Amino acid sequence: MTGLPAELLALRQAVRELAESRIAPRAAEVDRTAQFPWDYVEALRQHDLFRVGLPEAYGGLGLGLLGAALVTEELSRIDAVAGLLVAVQELGTLPIVLAGSEEQKKEFLPRCASGECLAAFGLTEPEAGSDAAAGRTRAVRRGDEYVLDGMKHFVTNAGVAGVYVVFAHTDPAAGARGMSAFIVTSDTPGFAVGRLQHKMGIRGSTTGELLFDGARVPRSRLLGREGDGFRIAMATLDRSRTTIAAQAVGIAQGALDYALAYARERRQFGRPIAEFEGLQFMLADMATRTEAARQLLYAACARLDEEGEGLARLPAEASRLSAMAKLFASDTAMQVTTDAVQVLGGYGYMVEHPVERMMRDAKITQIYEGTNQIQRLVVARSLLETLGVAR
Ligand SMILES: Cc1cc2nc3c(=O)[nH]c(=O)nc-3n(C[C@H](O)[C@H](O)[C@H](O)COP(=O)(O)OP(=O)(O)OC[C@H]3O[C@@H](n4cnc5c(N)ncnc54)[C@H](O)[C@@H]3O)c2cc1C
Structure with a gap:
């Protein structure tokens, strides 16, 4: 590269x-x-x-x-x-x-x-997905502890993680500014892992509920100060969504590699299907999109790595690049894996070949760590900010 x-x-x-x-x-x-x-x-x-x-x-x-x-x-x-x-x-x-x-x-x-x-990250709740600040999980300070009540769902690594970063409102009336972040270990009294979800793709990964019933979290496990939670969540997601873009680029590359090898071997009408221009155009588009996604991803990572650690808000152009990378790479993964299934024809639809799994796995990259609609909002708002319109 x-x-x-x-x-x-x-x-x-x-x-x-x-x-x-x-x-x-x-x-x-x-x-x-x-x-x-x-x-x-x-x-x-x-x-x-x-x-x-x-x-x-x-x-x-x-x-x-x-x-x-x-x-x-x-x-x-x-x-x-x-x-x-x-x-x-x-x-x-x-x-x-x-x-x-x-x-x-x-x-x-x-x-x-x-x-x-x-590790795991518990932000989403049944009533608070894209609108992450609308969570109902509460944390009340009692002496040297916080007592957490509520639940999170759709949490990756639920049940296998030892450390969960969990977001809960310490001041519900203050909305996003009343949210705080806590480090919750799996042995915390009052904390339990609930139902694990069955999924279309990434099926080996656990996705499940975190239940808090008077969970007692030491005060020393509050991250930052009370009220910092939403900023911590956003500063994290601004950076971490590059890894989802990377997951998407990898899935796309895997599907492309498999489809290419198959197209060279599979013969119809007396010759390898790779010799048909109709398929060559598909393969060329798949490769071009995947490479463009990769370069955008690396540019976003390099730009974000220039920023120091800490909670300071990222420059608009840095968080825009990371949103663009996740958006473009995940849409690319969906397109390329769907095309890979097409290149294999009926065989692509069968579980004996990995491209149908890759197509199912690609779908989640358009949804988690902020859906692609939300990524478009991030991109658009940061563009407007450069024109002097508030984000
Ligand atoms: C397999 C899996 C793993 C996950 N892992 C984690 C995890 O580890 N930790 C965690 O906290 N969460 C996790 N999530 C949650 C994930 O981040 C949310 O599912 C996602 O943010 C969307 O929230 P929602 O599902 O409630 O959809 P909703 O927010 O209800 O969205 C429904 C639809 O409305 C659209 N929409 C919503 N608001 C707007 C808007 N303002 N403008 C335009 N369109 C809009 C969305 O794009 C979507 O198409 C995971 C989810 C899945 C499926």
Whole structure:
């Protein structure tokens, strides 16, 4: 890939080899059984891949969002569930990186960097999806603790994570400004994991409810100050959505690679179908879109990596790039995987070939960490801001 430093090119090659040897043989089975793949987690731990995006001071490799994107992309080329493990580790740890105290960082980040502990991010509720500030989960201060009541749903890594960053209102009357963020460990009294959802794609990843019934969270686990929660969530998502874009680029590349190889082998009318111009045009468009998505993603990561950690609002143009990357890459993944199924004809519709799984997996990238309608709003508002109209 043009412009990437040698260190990242070597990382990319190592992850490609790992994905082909350890993930590829299991991907179809993980999809079919929808069992969480602890063997993937072990493979990523052994290769230090949970460390990639985290700061060096806390056990990370300090390769930033660009490093995390490369790893997520290469894993997702083989199985989007494997890529999601790295993406969600970023999502669950970024709030601590951005807003945590030194003690909180030292306590939680090294364990997440090693992969000993998986992380999760609980923002969404049944009545609060795109309108994330409308959540009903409450946190009330009692002495040295906060007592949490309510529930989260659609949380990735529910039931397998050891650390959950959870958003709850400490001052419901204040709306978004009354939301706070807490680090909740899986052994917290009053906290339980509820129902796990059955899904169209990324079936090996868990998605479920977090239940809080008088859950007692020590005051020392409040992230930042009371009322910082919404800013923490937005600062996290502005950055973490690049990993979802990376997941999408990887899925698209995997589908393209498979469709290309198939088109060279499959013969109809006495010759390989790859010789028909109608299919060549499709393959050319698939490759062009995938490469454009990748370059936009890398540009967004490089731009975001220039920004320091912390809760300061990103420059409009940086969060716009990250929204554009997620929007374009996920729409690309949906288009390219659908076309890959078409290239394979009826065989593409069958579970013996991975492209139907990739098409199902691609769909989620248009939905989570902000739907593509919301990404378009982010892009449009930041464009308007450059004209002097408030975001
Ligand atoms: C598999 C999976 C994993 C997930 N993982 C996590 C996780 O780890 N943590 C977490 O907190 N959440 C997670 N989510 C939640 C995810 O981020 C939300 O589903 C998403 O933000 C959309 O919210 P919603 O589903 O409530 O849809 P809604 O907000 O109800 O949206 C419904 C439709 O309306 C559109 N819409 C809404 N508002 C607007 C608007 N202003 N303008 C135009 N269109 C609009 C949406 O784009 C969508 O098409 C996950 C979801 C899934 C499915």
